[in-house]
Amino acid sequence: MNKSLDKKGLLGAHLSIAKGFDKALYEAQNLGCTTLQIFTKNANSWREKDISPKKIKEFAKAKQQTGIQIVASHTAYLINLASKDRGIRTKSIHALKNELLRSAKLELSFVVLHPGSHNGAGEKEGIRLLAESINVIFDQVSENIPLLLLETTAGQGTSLGQQFQQLAAIMEKVTPQKNVGICMDTSHIFAAGYDIRTQKSYNHTMDAFESAVGFRHLHLFHLNDSKKELGSRIDRHEHIGKGFIGSDAFKYIMNDPRFFHIPKIIETPKEDNMDQINLELLKKLVD
Numbered sequence: 106m107n108k109s110l111d112k113k114g115l116l117g118a119h120l121s122i123a124k125g126f127d128k129a130l131y132e133a134q135n136l137g138c139t140t141l142q143i144f145t146k147n148a149n150s151w152r153e154k155d156i157s158p159k160k161i162k163e164f165a166k167a168k169q170q171t172g173i174q175i176v177a178s179h180t181a182y183l184i185n186l187a188s189k190d191r192g193i194r195t196k197s198i199h200a201l202k203n204e205l206l207r208s209a210k211l212e213l214s215f216v217v218l219h220p221g222s223h224n225g226a227g228e229k230e231g232i233r234l235l236a237e238s239i240n241v242i243f244d245q246v247s248e249n250i251p252l253l254l255l256e257t258t259a260g261q262g263t264s265l266g267q268q269f270q271q272l273a274a275i276m277e278k279v280t281p282q283k284n285v286g287i288c289m290d291t292s293h294i295f296a297a298g299y300d301i302r303t304q305k306s307y308n309h310t311m312d313a314f315e316s317a318v319g320f321r322h323l324h325l326f327h328l329n330d331s332k333k334e335l336g337s338r339i340d341r342h343e344h345i346g347k348g349f350i351g352s353d354a355f356k357y358i359m360n361d362p363r364f365f366h367i368p369k370i371i372e373t374p375k376e377d378n379m380d381q382i383n384l385e386l387l388k389k390l391v392d
Contacts, residue, residue, distance in 0.1 A: 115140040115175055115368035116387060118380045126160055126211065127167035134171040136381055140368040142177040142217070145207045151183055151196060153203055156210055164211050175368050177215035177288075177325060178208045178251070186238035187221035187231040187265055194238060197221070202242045205250045214368075215325055216251045217288045219258060220266035220275060231265050236278030243284055254288040254325055259296035259340035267297035267338070269317035276322065286322045289314070290372075291350060291358070292329035292343070298336040301354040311361075326369040328355060328387065344373045345383045356390040 117138035120129045126143070133141040146153055168174060181204070184197040201218065208216050223231025239253070255275060260267030265275070272287055279285045291301065299313070300306035314320070330348030332341035346352035358364060373383050 114365045116384060117141045117173075117368065117370050118384065119143070119179065119370055119372045120380075125163065126156070127163040130164070130167040130171045130173055130176075133173055136384060138384070139173060140175045140177075140370065141173055142179055142370045142372075144181075145178045145204060145211070146181065148179070148181050149183065150181065151200065153200070156207055161210055168212075174214075176211070176213045177217055177254075177368070177370065178204065178211075178213050179217045180204050180219070182219070184218065185221040185224075186218075187223050187235040189224050189226040189230070189234070194234065198238050198241055201239075201253075202245060205242065205246055205253065208251045209247075209249060213251045215254050215286075215288070217254045217256050217325065217327075220255050220264070220272070222263045223265060224263055228265065228271065231263070232271065232274050232278065235265065236275050239279050239285065243280065250284070252324060253285045255285065256288040256327070257290050257293045257297070259293045260298075260338040261340055267293070269314050273317045276318070286324040287318055288325040288327060289323060290327035290329060291354065292327070292331040292348075293340060295331045295335055295350050295354075296333055296337050296339055296341075298338075300335055301357065302335075302351055303353070304357065307354060307357045311363075320363055323364075323367060326358065326364070326367055328358065328369050328371050329373055330355075342373055344376075344379055345371070345386050352386070352390065355387060356392075359387055359390045360392050 117140035119142040122129050122143050129143050184200050186197045188194045258264045258266035299310040301310050330343040330350045332343045333339040334349050371383050
């Protein structure tokens with residue numbers, strides 16, 4: 106394998122499991138993906154269903170046949186471990202615990218979580234409740250679970266995770282810390298005010314992340330352009346190079362040797378064959 110292909114590393118998309126967990130892997134292979142992200146359940150519902158041994162076996166076979174070994178799941182959007190509402194928090198703890206257990210059965214590598222919103226209780230209290238909730242879960246599950254990744258957020262409303270310092274503060278309160286890491290979403294950090302459009306601003310943003318959190322804790326990228334401007338605090342994904350971020354930022358990431366080994370997933374709008382187009386564009390950005 107030549108150096109250029111090496112640098113493209115693990116690149117994939119978020120794909121549907123509607124036709125089966127194993128079918129998502131075969132679709133990823135057809136798209137030329139080397140990694141993948143899925144939902145293990147309906148992302149907009151509390152309702153849960155266990156995965157049958159047959160589906161687990163089919164998924165394991167598909168992983169072997171496709172060679173795609175690094176797969177992430179994304180939690181349901183309803184989960185809010187930082188909520189001041191005890192009922193919501195309790196349901197969220199139950200839901201994330203089950204997500205980790207389901208993902209463990211599928212032998213997934215990561216579970217991606219939006220840190221949640223404090224709903225007016227304040228940043229400090231929200232961080233305390235979030236970390237406390239994660240700790241409750243970690244106390245109840247075995248060591249053999251996927252790495253839980255806190256995703257950077259756009260900062261809408263009272264959401265947590267839009268500042269790198271907030272993510273660091275959450276991680277500091279989680280025990281054991283080795284079970285938690287970070288997923289960086291380009292659209293989200295841009296909306297939160299972190300500019301990555303020029304080499305200088307990209308370096309400044311990455312230096313800020315290294316200083317606050319540390320690259321050793323960065324395990325996944327979500328590569329999405331933004332429909333909204335810098336600092337808008339609005340979470341709207343756009344196709345690569347078609348939004349306010351532009352293609353240069355993605356070129357910096359794809360060619361940054363610090364990130365060659367980190368899986369990169371697109372969550373761009375599902376239109377026509379745009380997954381294929383976005384993935385090919387990212388590959389072409391590699392020097």
